[in-house]
Structure formats: C-alpha cells, structure tokens
Amino acid sequence: MSNPGGDGRTHINSPLMRESLQNKGVLATTDSDRDLQIFPDVSLVSIGGQSIFDRGKEAILPLVAELVEIKADKTIKFVVGVGGGTRVRHTISIAVDLGLPVGGMAQLVGAMEELNAILLNTLLAPHGSMPMQRDHFWDLPLYFDAGITPIAISVPPFHFWEPPPTEGHLPMHGSDFGLFQLAEVLGMKQAIFVKDEDGLYDKDPKHHKSAKLYNKITLAELMKNMPAENILDHELYEAFLTAKSLKRVVIVNGLKHGQLTRALRGEDVGTVITKETRRG
Amino acid sequence: MAERRTIASLLSGSTMTGGGGEKLDYRPTAVMPDVKVVKIGGQSILDRGRSAVFPILDEIVAARKLGIQVVLLAGGGTRARHIYSIASELEVPTGVVATLGKYIPMQNARMLQMLLAKHGGIYMLPDDFEKLPLYLQMGCIPVMSGMPPFGYWEKREEGSRIPPHRTDAGVFLSAEFLGSKRAIFIKDEDGLYTDDPKKDPKATHIPRITAKELTARGLPDVVIERMVIEYLPRAQWCKELQIVNGLKPGQVLAALKGDDVGTIISV
Numbered sequence: 287m288s289n290p291g292g293d294g295r296t297h298i299n300s301p302l303m304r305e306s307l308q309n310k311g312v313l314a315t316t317d318s319d320r321d322l323q324i325f326p327d328v329s330l331v332s333i334g335g336q337s338i339f340d341r342g343k344e345a346i347l348p349l350v351a352e353l354v355e356i357k358a359d360k361t362i363k364f365v366v367g368v369g370g371g372t373r374v375r376h377t378i379s380i381a382v383d384l385g386l387p388v389g390g391m392a393q394l395v396g397a398m399e400e401l402n403a404i405l406l407n408t409l410l411a412p413h414g415s416m417p418m419q420r421d422h423f424w425d426l427p428l429y430f431d432a433g434i435t436p437i438a439i440s441v442p443p444f445h446f447w448e449p450p451p452t453e454g455h456l457p458m459h460g461s462d463f464g465l466f467q468l469a470e471v472l473g474m475k476q477a478i479f480v481k482d483e484d485g486l487y488d489k490d491p492k493h494h495k496s497a498k499l500y501n502k503i504t505l506a507e508l509m510k511n512m513p514a515e516n517i518l519d520h521e522l523y524e525a526f527l528t529a530k531s532l533k534r535v536v537i538v539n540g541l542k543h544g545q546l547t548r549a550l551r552g553e554d555v556g557t558v559i560t561k562e563t564r565r566g
Numbered sequence: 567m568a569e570r571r572t573i574a575s576l577l578s579g580s581t582m583t584g585g586g587g588e589k590l591d592y593r594p595t596a597v598m599p600d601v602k603v604v605k606i607g608g609q610s611i612l613d614r615g616r617s618a619v620f621p622i623l624d625e626i627v628a629a630r631k632l633g634i635q636v637v638l639l640a641g642g643g644t645r646a647r648h649i650y651s652i653a654s655e656l657e658v659p660t661g662v663v664a665t666l667g668k669y670i671p672m673q674n675a676r677m678l679q680m681l682l683a684k685h686g687g688i689y690m691l692p693d694d695f696e697k698l699p700l701y702l703q704m705g706c707i708p709v710m711s712g713m714p715p716f717g718y719w720e721k722r723e724e725g726s727r728i729p730p731h732r733t734d735a736g737v738f739l740s741a742e743f744l745g746s747k748r749a750i751f752i753k754d755e756d757g758l759y760t761d762d763p764k765k766d767p768k769a770t771h772i773p774r775i776t777a778k779e780l781t782a783r784g785l786p787d788v789v790i791e792r793m794v795i796e797y798l799p800r801a802q803w804c805k806e807l808q809i810v811n812g813l814k815p816g817q818v819l820a821a822l823k824g825d826d827v828g829t830i831i832s833v
Binding site: 300313314324343372375383386445449450454524530 | 595596614647652656661718
C-alpha cells in the first residue's frame with residue numbers, strides 16, 4: 287500500500303490526522319461555544335410511566351384529550367415520549383436477582399416503555415400520531431408539516447453497552463435521560479416532564495407534608511442542593527450540566543388539566559429549571 | 567384520582583435514582599466468560615493495509631483453530647478523524663458526531679469479514695450478542711464494529727466535540743457485558759509508554775499499570791480512551807485491558823492464549 291503519511295499508516299489530510307484523540311489539547315480544537323440547533327422551535331414532552339400511565343384510564347384519557355386540544359394550534363410543535371413505570375422496576379428487580387449484567391438489564395427495559403408508547407399511539411392515532419423509529423429525526427419536518435405527533439422511543443440505545451454504574455447495580459441511563467438527550471441533540475426549545483406532582487420539591491411530597499415546591503430555579507442553584515429523592519433521574523441533571531443547547535426543563539402536573547398546555551406555550555408553570563448557556 | 571397500580575417488587579415505588587441497589591442482593595452471572603473480545607485498531611492497524619492486517623488475521627485464525635473463542639471489533643481510524651474534523655467545523659452536536667462515527671468502524675468490520683469469510687468470519691450487528699453462542703459453537707469468527715450504539719444519545723464532554731465513547735469504549739463494554747475478564751487491544755505499539763513514542767523517542771515502555779496509577783500520571787496522550795480508564799475500576803467482570811503490538815509477529819497469538827504480553831492495565 288502507498289504510504290503518503292510516511293509512518294506506514296495512510297492518513298487523510300485533516301486537522302485531526304495522526305493526532306491522538308485522547309489529547310485534551312487536540313480535543314479542545316474541535317469545540318466551540320455553540321452547537322448547531324436543528325429544531326429550535328420544538329418542545330419535547332415526556333409523560334411519566336409510574337406517575338401517569340400506571341394510574342390507568344382516569345389519568346391517561348384527560349391527558350390525551352389535552353394533547354388533542356394542543357394539536358389544534360399548529361404553531362406548537364412537539365415530540366412525545368413516555369416512561370415505563372412499575373413494569374420497568376419489576377423487570378430490573380427480577381434481573382438483579384438473576385444476576386444479569388447491567389447491559390442486559392438496559393437491553394430489557396425498553397420493551398416496557400414501548401408498551402406505554404403503543405397505548406398512547408392507539409389513543410392519539412385518530413387525531414394524528416405515529417411512533418417514530420429510533421433515530422429517524424430527519425422525518426420530523428414531515429411529521430410537523432402533516433400535523434402528525436411523533437412518539438419517540440424514550441430509552442437511550444445504550445443496550446448491552448450500558449456503562450458500569452457509579453454506584454449500585456442498576457442501569458443509569460433511563461427514559462428521563464434518553465428524552466433529555468434527544469431534545470438536546472436536536473437543539474430543542476425545552477423538555478417538559480409530565481408527572482403527578484406540581485413539580486420538583488425539596489423533599490418527596492408523597493412522604494413529607496412540609497415539602498417545598500421549587501417554582502423557578504437555575505440548574506446551578508439546584509445542583510448545590512439537589513433533593514435526594516428526585517422526580518427526575520440523576521443522569522438527566524448530569525447531561526443538563528454539559529448540554530450546550532437546551533436551557534429549559536419544565537416539570538408539570540399531568541393530573542391538572544391545562545398545565546402541559548401552558549408549559550408548551552412557554553409559560554412558567556410547575557417547576558422551571560433554567561440554565562445560562564454560553565450562546566450569545 | 568386513581569392510584570398508581572404498582573407491581574410489588576424490591577424496586578416498586580422507587581425513583582430509580584442514586585443507585586437504588588442497597589437492599590438488593592446482586593450476585594452477577596457471567597454471560598460468556600470464555601470469549602476473547604479483541605479490538606483491531608483503525609489508525610494503528612487497518613489504515614496500514616495488507617502488510618499489517620494479514621499477519622494479524624493469520625494469528626487470529628490460528629487461535630480459532632486451537633479452539634480459542636474470538637470476537638473481533640474494528641476501530642475507525644483516519645476516515646473517522648476526517649469526518650470528525652469537518653463535523654466539528656460545522657459545530658454539529660456531539661450526538662451527531664457520534665452517529666457519523668459509527669460508519670467507519672462498520673466499513674472496517676466488513677473489510678475484516680470479507681478477509682476472514684473463508685475461515686468462518688461472520689459480520690455481526692451491534693445488538694447480535696444473542697447470536698454469539700451459535701456463531702462460536704460453529705467455529706465462526708464474529709466481526710463487528712467497535713463503536714457503541716449510543717449515537718445521537720452520546721453525551722458531550724466538557725471541552726470537546728468528539729464523542730467520548732468510541733471504539734475502545736465499545737470493546738471494553740462488550741467484554742464487560744459478556745463477562746470476559748480481559749479485553750485485548752491490537753495496536754501498533756508495545757502498549758503503554760511514558761509519552762507518545764511516535765513523537766518522543768525517549769519514551770519508555772510500561773508492562774503493567776493500574777488504572778489509578780495511570781490516571782495519577784496524567785499522561786497527555788493516553789493510549790486508551792479515557793472513558794475506559796474511568797469505567798475499569800467499576801467493572802464487574804472486565805478488570806484488565808491488554809494492549810499488544812500487532813506489528814510484532816506472535817504477540818497477538820500469545821495474547822489470545824492468555825500470555826501477559828504488551829501492557830496490562832488492571833483495576
């Protein structure tokens with residue numbers, strides 16, 4: 287083989303050629319203060335598994351009705367994802383007992399979320415909705431143009447490659463992280479998490495009557511005093527810290543009609559966690 | 567309002583945050599502990615072409631004939647750097663860069679499969695681990711991309727646009743899932759040096775080092791992706807990484823037989 291690089295390896299001329307991609311100085315040359323934002327006018331809506339779907343019809347149907355109302359306003363663009371709830375917890379507790387590797391657990395759980403996605407699509411399809419294949423993001427302009435609500439896969443595709451967790455034995459990358467990351471990589475306007483509480487509290491309000499609700503808080507303030515029992519997964523906050531595009535995460539109560547609508551309109555409702563981004 | 571209908575389990579009602587595993591009795595089961603998970607470097611081996619690749623494949627085929635179960639994972643190399651470089655200029659998010667990074671290791675894996683086909687080389691998709699028992703019992707040499715399937719879901723790392731999980735991470739995480747105790751990386755150096763030997767001729771070889779010592783040294787050009795060094799102490803199974811020089815005859819076969827050649831990085 288020809289040897290244009292002079293060291294036995296054929297290189298293509300590029301700024302990273304022959305450089306170690308482990309070198310922090312080299313890596314820094316690839317970075318900048320901004321990311322290209324692909325869909326900046328779109329919101330991500332995540333509907334809780336335990337908090338909404340596990341309550342059945344009484345919680346699900348009013349929320350679907352609200353989504354249908356929202357869809358009438360064509361200026362509001364959003365992608366929906368769902369959590370898996372109690373079946374995910376059951377799956378993992380059996381998997382832990384069997385001693386399955388963490389990557390095996392991660393491979394299994396997506397199926398439980400998918401069940402809720404199928405249910406949601408069954409209810410929304412008559413009004414225009416479709417499950418979106420894993421990373422078929424480039425179909426999104428078509429969905430929005432046609433008034434079809436895409437239902438995204440919420441669990442990230444870490445599967446067998448789920449990294450060893452920092453503590454304990456459970457996969458760290460669940461649906462909260464997966465949907466956050468989807469919103470971040472596509473440069474979306476905000477990620478809205480629909481739960482069964484009015485937002486994030488300093489303590490779990492289901493166990494403490496004195497729990498105090500955060501209305502608007504910056505990520506930096508929250509990180510200084512992160513509630514131990516949290517309505518969102520820890521990995522979501524970790525990803526939020528290094529995220530470049532997403533600056534707004536909202537937690538609303540899906541059991542109270544109208545909260546999601548207001549959040550989608552950009553109003554401050556529930557808990558709004560904001561982040562100062564470097565984007566000018 | 568209707569109550570949550572929960573299935574009773576040790577985790578029911580839990581938020582699944584902060585590990586949640588204190589009350590769980592976890593005795594891990596290894597999936598396929600005898601499998602050797604082996605990476606063929608992109609820039610270090612594949613980009614050198616026939617002169618580097620053929621002798622390595624000969625040794626892998628020889629190992630397979632001895633009954634050693636090998637799964638090959640391909641690295642990316644200079645074409646990956648090329649697309650990373652252009653994508654960075656366009657300021658696309660890390661998740662998009664990671665998705666672009668999937669294609670080159672896939673090409674390399676396909677090249678290796680074509681060369682190994684007559685010896686049982688079989689191309690495997692990322693989620694095909696469930697078919698490994700069949701392939702290996704048939705005497706095949708499964709070949710796949712080393713890139714983890716994170717793609718658009720790859721988190722960015724502060725101060726970089728390059729995906730932190732690349733093919734080294736994919737190899738380590740594959741070995742960890744399969745329950746293999748050592749992941750083998752075939753590169754073009756004898757392993758770890760005090761500095762990049764391609765740039766500093768005074769750099770000296772390190773035969774064995776712990777992940778902790780390696781981190782403490784803060785070497786600017788670490789031979790293995792940083793994520794792997796971070797994960798190693800947390801591993802349940804894959805507690806050793808072996809880096810061998812594929813350009814030196816006999817090293818790959820020795821490593822596949824379990825000999826301590828090259829550099830061993832341990833927990």
